[in-house]
Amino acid sequence: MLDYYSIWPFFIELGVVLAIAATPLFRAADSPPIPASGRIENFDGLRGFLALSVFFHHTAVYHQYLRYRIWEFPPSRFYALLGPAGVAMFFMITGYLFYSQVLKANGRPDWRKIYVGRIFRILPLYWFAVGLVLMGVGIHTYWHLNVPRRMLLLQIARWGAGGVFEESWINNYVNTSRITLFVTWTLRYEWSFYLSLLALAIPARWRWPGLLMPPALLISVIGYQLLATQTERPWICVALFLVGMTTAALKAAKPQLRLRRNLASSGVILLLVLAFLVFTDLYKPPPVLVLGAAFFLIGFGADLFGLLTSFPARRLGNISYGIYLLQGPVLAVFVANRSIRALDLQSPLGHFLVSLLEAIALVALSTLTHRWIERPGIDLGRRLLSTRNMKHHRESMTPA
Numbered sequence: 001m002l003d004y005y006s007i008w009p010f011f012i013e014l015g016v017v018l019a020i021a022a023t024p025l026f027r028a029a030d031s032p033p034i035p036a037s038g039r040i041e042n043f044d045g046l047r048g049f050l051a052l053s054v055f056f057h058h059t060a061v062y063h064q065y066l067r068y069r070i071w072e073f074p075p076s077r078f079y080a081l082l083g084p085a086g087v088a089m090f091f092m093i094t095g096y097l098f099y100s101q102v103l104k105a106n107g108r109p110d111w112r113k114i115y116v117g118r119i120f121r122i123l124p125l126y127w128f129a130v131g132l133v134l135m136g137v138g139i140h141t142y143w144h145l146n147v148p149r150r151m152l153l154l155q156i157a158r159w160g161a162g163g164v165f166e167e168s169w170i171n172n173y174v175n176t177s178r179i180t181l182f183v184t185w186t187l188r189y190e191w192s193f194y195l196s197l198l199a200l201a202i203p204a205r206w207r208w209p210g211l212l213m214p215p216a217l218l219i220s221v222i223g224y225q226l227l228a229t230q231t232e233r234p235w236i237c238v239a240l241f242l243v244g245m246t247t248a249a250l251k252a253a254k255p256q257l258r259l260r261r262n263l264a265s266s267g268v269i270l271l272l273v274l275a276f277l278v279f280t281d282l283y284k285p286p287p288v289l290v291l292g293a294a295f296f297l298i299g300f301g302a303d304l305f306g307l308l309t310s311f312p313a314r315r316l317g318n319i320s321y322g323i324y325l326l327q328g329p330v331l332a333v334f335v336a337n338r339s340i341r342a343l344d345l346q347s348p349l350g351h352f353l354v355s356l357l358e359a360i361a362l363v364a365l366s367t368l369t370h371r372w373i374e375r376p377g378i379d380l381g382r383r384l385l386s387t388r389n390m391k392h393h394r395e396s397m398t399p400a
Helices: 008-021 024-029 041-068 077-104 111-140 149-159 185-200 207-227 233-253 261-278 285-299 311-318 320-335 338-346 348-397
Strands: none
Touching: 008 024, 008 041, 008 077, 008 311, 008 348, 024 311, 024 348, 041 077, 041 285, 041 311, 041 320, 041 338, 041 348, 077 185, 077 207, 077 233, 077 261, 077 285, 111 149, 111 185, 111 320, 111 348, 185 233, 207 233, 207 285, 233 285, 261 285, 311 320, 320 338, 320 348, 338 348
């Protein structure tokens, strides 16, 4: 039986998107954003599925809004948890990747390279998304100035700060954040984590303190939240980053440890099924530990029976930032069309057909922006670093 919140169409849509992503039309997505040694291929392939999970979560949210004018999580537990699960594991991947760099450099990484790399990795596509937001605001306000010009410039500047500030209205348009589907909130936590690395790297100057610090902090945060009268979202997000850091520490301590792929993959599936069947909110200590265990298994060999290392999965992983960041504008364009709205509301089959078309359009747009915005931005950051390093080298070679 098919209804608006049936689960099986989600997997069919994923399969169709994977099949399309494997075609030569998406060759521009072949280059990873940041090629680097020591990356785990499973995590690279996982990214695309996480971003698409957030997207399909939002298609369910949007459908409910179109039908009932209610903007909140859908009544389906599966679709309600898809988004939080995707974001949670994104945070874990970030914690893993950057603490791995810290450990590899014995607590003294090239901070300039890290921060310049982050700026040129995140901001170019983010600014493109902000441009789409401004265009949407202009269309909805009929390009009429509803606030003083100085206030408008301040509002735009806050949006342009890379997600550091909370999303706010622009030009008194109350649904400004709906254009992005509120996804930029995660960037604020990402920037906070990058800054915290300066302090977190200090224990990593010594082997055992660097390896023991992440699990010790994770246990402390989880314990604190278990004893707290109310779960606090910021602390749960800290725990998610610490899960990734703990996995990185375990990987550094046991670099040769590899689990049996099929057995580990079965474990990941069972843990994910458990999380979706048992919990109604993934931002609490117990589900964090369940998702963390699944993440650990992926880090040590679980590739979901080859799915995470497949060719199309790696392509989707390469463009995952675009899939995550640009889903709001794509959905906004589709639902603005009266015929598409009618098809979405006409029947469950129509709804899933629309969401599939939206997914394909989003992947296509993300591929284009990966080729023409993300990679040029990353390359520009590298050239700036290279130029500065060459200049510093020449100056050091010049006799006093």
